[in-house]
Amino acid sequence: MSTITASEEQRVVDESPKQLYIGGEWREGSKGTLSVEDPSTGEALCDVADASTDDARAALDAAVEAGPEWAQVPPRERGEILRRAFEAITERADDLALLMTLEMGKPLKEAKAEVTYGAEFFRWFSEQAVRIDGRYAVAPNGQGRLLTMKQPVGPCLLITPWNFPLAMGTRKVGPAIAAGCTMVVKPAQQTPLSMLMLVKILEEAGLPGGVVNLVTASSSGETMGPLIADPRLRKLSFTGSTEVGRTLMEQASQNLLRLSMELGGNAPFIVFDDADIDAAVQGALIAKMRNIGEACTAANRFHVADRVAEEFAEKLAGRISAMKIGRGTEEGVEVGPLIDAKQRGKVQELVDDALGKGAKALVGGHARDGAGYFFDPTVLSDVPEDADLLSEEIFGPVAPVKGFDDEDEAIAAANNTEYGLVAYVFTRDLKRALRVSERLETGMVGLNQGMVSNAAAPFGGIKQSGFGREGGPEGIEEYLETKYVAINL
Numbered sequence: 465m466s467t468i469t470a471s472e473e474q475r476v477v478d479e480s481p482k483q484l485y486i487g488g489e490w491r492e493g494s495k496g497t498l499s500v501e502d503p504s505t506g507e508a509l510c511d512v513a514d515a516s517t518d519d520a521r522a523a524l525d526a527a528v529e530a531g532p533e534w535a536q537v538p539p540r541e542r543g544e545i546l547r548r549a550f551e552a553i554t555e556r557a558d559d560l561a562l563l564m565t566l567e568m569g570k571p572l573k574e575a576k577a578e579v580t581y582g583a584e585f586f587r588w589f590s591e592q593a594v595r596i597d598g599r600y601a602v603a604p605n606g607q608g609r610l611l612t613m614k615q616p617v618g619p620c621l622l623i624t625p626w627n628f629p630l631a632m633g634t635r636k637v638g639p640a641i642a643a644g645c646t647m648v649v650k651p652a653q654q655t656p657l658s659m660l661m662l663v664k665i666l667e668e669a670g671l672p673g674g675v676v677n678l679v680t681a682s683s684s685g686e687t688m689g690p691l692i693a694d695p696r697l698r699k700l701s702f703t704g705s706t707e708v709g710r711t712l713m714e715q716a717s718q719n720l721l722r723l724s725m726e727l728g729g730n731a732p733f734i735v736f737d738d739a740d741i742d743a744a745v746q747g748a749l750i751a752k753m754r755n756i757g758e759a760c761t762a763a764n765r766f767h768v769a770d771r772v773a774e775e776f777a778e779k780l781a782g783r784i785s786a787m788k789i790g791r792g793t794e795e796g797v798e799v800g801p802l803i804d805a806k807q808r809g810k811v812q813e814l815v816d817d818a819l820g821k822g823a824k825a826l827v828g829g830h831a832r833d834g835a836g837y838f839f840d841p842t843v844l845s846d847v848p849e850d851a852d853l854l855s856e857e858i859f860g861p862v863a864p865v866k867g868f869d870d871e872d873e874a875i876a877a878a879n880n881t882e883y884g885l886v887a888y889v890f891t892r893d894l895k896r897a898l899r900v901s902e903r904l905e906t907g908m909v910g911l912n913q914g915m916v917s918n919a920a921a922p923f924g925g926i927k928q929s930g931f932g933r934e935g936g937p938e939g940i941e942e943y944l945e946t947k948y949v950a951i952n953l
C-alpha cells in the first residue's frame with residue numbers, strides 16, 4: 465500500500481454527495497449543514513446537509529408513496545439492482561475505503577475489509593430476493609387448504625452507528641430492497657459520507673426514486689421521533705447502543721412497530737488450558753484490536769485458565785505493543801484513533817478505575833498527547849472482579865485478562881453480564897467446545913476464531929444485546945410479513 469496523498473483524500477471527499485436524498489432528488493437540508501470531522505486530526509473534513517423534522521417527514525412521504533409500486537417490481541429485478549450495486553462497490557472499493565478511513569479513523573486495510581464485507585450483503589440479498597416463498601398445506605381435517613405467503617413489511621426506518629459506517633447500512637438496506645420494502649435511512653452524524661456514497665451507487669445502479677431516502681441530521685431524536693410516531697411507518701431497524709435502543713423501543717411501542725435491535729455487547733473471550741495458545745493470541749488480536757476495539761463484537765474480557773493466563777497475557781501484550789499506531793491512511797498503521805474525545809475519555813476512565821482497584825498494566829494504559837483521539841493499546845492483568853470494564857462495553861483497544869479455575873467458573877463469568885451478543889472460545893477438546901457453546905448465553909459463538917461476521921450467517925444477539933438477525937437466510941425475514949389465506953374447497 466502506498467501512502468495516500470492529500471489530493472487523493474480531497475478528491476474522495478469532494479466526490480461524496482453532501483445533500484439529503486429524498487424521492488430520487490438530492491436536496492439541501494432545511495437546517496443548514498453539519499460538520500464531519502477526521503478523528504485522526506480533529507479537523508473538519510466537510511459539511512453535509514442537516515435535516516429538519518419536515519425534511520425527515522418528506523423522506524417518509526417519499527418512501528410511503530413509492531411503496532406499492534416497488535412491492536410489485538419483480539424479485540429478479542430487485543435482486544439485479546443489488547447485484548449491480550455490489551459490483552459498483554467492489555470496483556470502487558479503494559475510494560470507499562479511503563472515505564471511510566477519513567471519517568471514522570480505522571486503518572485503510574480494515575476499511576477495505578469492511579467495504580468487502582458490506583458489499584457481500586448486497587450480493588447475498590440479491591440472491592435471496594428470488595427465494596421468498598410460501599407454503600401450501602392440506603388442513604389437518606382434510607377440509608380446506610392453508611396458503612401462506614410472504615409480503616414486504618412496508619416503509620422502514622433504518623438507523624445506523626458510526627463504527628461500521630458502510631456495512632451496518634448494507635446489512636439493513638440489502639434485505640429491505642430484496643424484500644420489496646421502501647425506507648428512510650439515517651446514518652450516524654459522525655460518519656455520513658460512506659452511506660451517502662452508498663446511496664449514490666444505488667441510484668446509479670437503477671434503484672427507483674423513493675425506495676431509499678437518506679436523511680443526515682444533527683438532532684437525531686428530534687428528526688426521528690415524529691417518524692417513529694407516524695402510523696404509516698411499519699418497521700424500525702436500529703444498530704447502536706443498548707441505551708438508545710431502549711428509548712426507541714419505548715417510542716415504537718405506540719404503533720407496535722416491527723423491530724430489529726442490534727445493540728451493545730460485552731463479549732467474553734475464553735481460553736481453556738488445552739487451547740493452542742499462539743492461535744488464541746492471534747484470535748485475541750482480531751477480536752480485540754479490529755476496528756480499534758470499537759466493535760459491538762469486540763472481546764471485552766479475557767477469561768483465561770489459571771495455568772496459562774500469564775503466558776497468554778504476556779504474549780498478547782508483546783503482540784499488541786508491536787502494533788503501529790497512527791493515522792489510518794499511513795502505511796503499516798494497524799491502530800487508528802478513537803472516534804472522538806468523549807469516547808477516549810470514557811476508555812481512560814475505565815482503565816483508571818481498573819488500575820485503581822489493583823489491575824496491572826502490562827502495556828499501554830494512556831491516551832496519547834497531540835492531535836487526534838489516540839489511545840495506546842493496553843493489556844491489563846490481575847483485573848479484579850469489581851472493575852467497571854468487566855461489566856461495561858469498553859469500545860477501545862483495552863484487553864483485561866482474568867484467570868479462572870474450571871469450566872463451570874469460566875461459563876459463569878462469561879454469562880455474568882446483561883449483554884449476550886457474541887462469545888469466543890478457544891479449546892482443542894471438541895466435546896468441551898460444543899458443551900460450552902451450548903451453555904453460553906449469546907446469539908453467536910466464535911470457536912477457535914476471533915471473528916464471526918459473515919453475510920451468509922445470522923448476526924445478532926440475545927438479552928440486552930437485542931433481537932432480530934442480520935444476514936443469512938434469516939436476514940430477509942425481518943422485512944417480510946406472513947399472510948395466511950384460508951381456502952374453502
Ligand code: NAP
Nearest residue numbers: 624625626651652653684685688704705708726727728760
Ligand atoms: P448510538 O449513540 O446508540 O447511536 C446509533 C445511531 O442512533 C446513530 O445514528 C445516532 O444518531 C442515532 N440516535 C441516537 N439517539 C437517537 C434518538 N434519540 N433517536 C433516534 N436516533 C438516535 O450508538 P453509537 O455510539 O453510534 O454506536 C456504538 C454502539 O453501537 C455500541 O454500543 C455498539 O455495541 C453498537 N453496535 C451494535 C452492533 C450490533 O450489530 N449489535 C453493531 C455495531 C454497533 P447520532 O449520530 O445523531 O448520534
